[in-house]
Amino acid sequence: MRFILDRNTWQEIFGSISKNKVRTVITVVGVLWGIFIYIALSGAAKGMDNGFESMFEVIAKNSMFVWAQNTSMPYEGYKTGRQMQLKLSDADIIENRIPEVEFIAPRNVRGFFGSTPPSIGRNNKTGSYPLFGDFPSFVKIAPKKIYDGGRFINDEDIAQARKVAVIGERAEKELFEEDEETIGGYIKIDDVYFQVVGVHKFDQSGGFGGDGDIFIPFTTFRKLYNTGENVGWFSIAAFDDADVVKVEENIMNLLKNTHKVHPDDDRAFGSFNLGEQFNKIVGFANGITFLSLIVGIATILAGVIGIGNILLISVKERTKELGVRRALGATPAEVRNQIVLESVFLTVIAGIMGIILGAAVLAMINSFTQDIDFPYTNPTVPIPYVLGALVIMVVLGTLIGLIPAQRAVSIKPIDALREE
């Protein structure tokens, strides 16, 4: 330890490194490249990971949709091909019977999934927007940013079947003049006047819905289109710690049971499990992170082996010098330590430069991808990864330095001096 802290040691090492510039530069570039690849790769993987994460941030990560289709098996006297219909009562049953369900939002729509869009207008302007009948619980599952002091549909709206609407950014732009107050204004939906109570901000990374969507209370929608107890589909969010695949299965079984569908009939109800998709993407991102880690470490390894190689050559070149040093009184330990320390020193310097360069490139990529639609956010390399890489470099640098060092020591000074 005293040896490492000794100023003279470092003067000697710095002397030998700085006076063999070409060798030093080549050596440094090898490791620098390795650590640079490692940092850039794992940072990029992390950025992608973060990107996916923020993409799903808008919508509950363990949410799913359930809708009705046609049966494909006869059961309890019903023919095959019976058209199924979800009812409002199903929501209560699901909520009561499956404790893992945190929120359930029955939804209806016009102007989406192929149904005729309602005619929506204001004064002389008209537009075509999907119209959703929703419960307040919907924003718990797929949060919406409501701005300009507005609000989403609340319980009172549902209870009284108020004629209120929350409209999208595009709808606002197309139906309202710029100097008009949107909130409190009226729009006409299929000849019925609705008061606008909120404008929702469209978030592209959500991936669902559009910038023109108009939401009205479920109960109002029911009155307007005479849908009765019918529900288009359910948006369901499970608790964060629930197993989404299991919850989905339970819900499907429950629905089959209440609607008298054959237990093996998988066609009667359809479902899309966002949580499962999300888990797949998380798995994919984890795979990429792991891959980048492996590639990065392998590149570092290659770089360090390069250092070892160059040091080995330089030891051969310096055989005579080392012989002279030993004739002048350098002990084998001193010679060995010097070469190992040269190796470690070069590795660490190269490593730090590589980390800085890698961080710079990551920051650059980040600023380029800031405004485009690419799942890439905040590419960082966790400090433990960086420290781990440094530790690996020091350890490998030492081990690889030991080879040329041992070689240098194994040459007898007399042979070293004789070498011409």
Added chain:
Amino acid sequence: MIEINNLHKSYKMGSNSLHVLKGLNFSIKEGELVAIMGSSGSGKSTLLNILGMLDEADSGEYTLDGVPIKNLNETKAAKYRNKFLGFIFQSFNLINYKSAMENVALPLYYQKVPRKQREEKAIKYLSQVGLKEWAHHLPNELSGGQKQRVAIARAMAAEPKVLLADEPTGALDSKTSYEVMDLIQNINDQGNTILVVTHEEDIAHMCKRIVHLKDGVIVEDKTVDQVRASQYV
């Protein structure tokens, strides 16, 4: 200063064994300037390597300044070399990326002398060999004679008991050879013990004593009237 008793050394060359030193006996007192002469293959370099602890004898005794030199491991040998011996080589063996001063300071580095003192001492010895103003030059900016003078300063820097010179003038023209020998004589005049291995008669006669080796035995050991090199310079 140096005691040698019945020193044997043989080299194995495949199945053959080459007996190089066949029972050498001699002693060197402090302040002597001894030339070891002999044609090539006489064993003079082997003797010098053994004296310099770069090689080990098969049998026999070797005492340096009262310390028996035997069973040395590399670390111990290195310490003794550093403490007792200064080397001067035919091919100078300066470290080419270090300045003259750094070369001279190197043995002091291995003696763990602090940097400042190292540099002061190095400058002191460089001025003794007349190269003070060349202190910051690299070896390849120096002439052969200057290089050897730097090497002599380096050998002196550690203040060793004995200076061992292996053909110190072998790579130099006669004029520079005499300059180097003049320097060696001056150092000897200050009381330093010096051993010079050479095959040149004139160089040997600039010493005070000549030991003649032939086929691994001492055939002649005589004191001579020293020829001062300064008269040729």
